[in-house]
Amino acid sequence: MAVTLSDEARQYIALFDEETDVAATDCIVDDEYDRVVFVVSPGTMGQAIGPGGKHVKRIEEKLGQDVEVVEGADTPEDFVANALAPAAVYNVTISEDDTTVAYAEVDHDDRGVAIGKDGRNIDLARRLAKRHFDVDEIELT
Template sequence: MVRRIRLTGNEMRYIALFENLTGELANDCIIDDKRDRIILIVKPGNAGRAIGRHGSRIKLMRDMVQKDVEIVESADTPIEFIKNSFSPAHVKEVRITERLDNRKVAVVTIDQRDKGIAIGKNGKTAERTRLLAKRYFGIDNVIIV
């Protein structure tokens, strides 16, 4: 179940800029000041067009906002959404369990060759996935195995 999301004025401005530059609609925008990045959520199948040939559209936006810009495709299920968040890493399996203390945990099995991609530099991709899983599906932790 996707949760209700409120956007700040800055997030709405970044969405408007993104849509003007790429011609693609963004469903959500998260400003991550800790990592100096903007995470944009687009409809399934639209990430490639939003990024542009050789990353041209995203590079243009990155230059304009002076922040890293990341694109994640949305999904209806938490399993697909987590897989999309780890892209381009090959996700073998996602298991979502509820612990005795009612906390939801996603255990993600990643192809051994892609673990570095899945974790990201200084854990930024893993952190992004945790942030998005919590925001959209109330999953408290994402564990990579």
């Protein structure tokens, strides 16, 4: 699925690439929560974050915003699980009727982490899943 990027997001991706040597596949500038979220290709998360998180810290200093990194995936199930990290997600099932819904089985103790303060984490996961796999909704089970 093609992702449309704003000019600002493209500039941030260029900075991310320069700082990490990892090409981000998506970038969301979330002004509501003063954060920038990058999606990276599967298997590149460690390199993108850097030792001790040094790459992320450097980008945060340059942008003056919090930076989050989400690892992409080849399937919508894996992508939803990655988007809800660091919550422990045991299983994701996709149901396609009139709408496409991802049912994510999250550890009881991690439900708060998956939802986030004011719903910010689950909202981001929903937004990313829609952009990358046309998933209309994520429900926690």
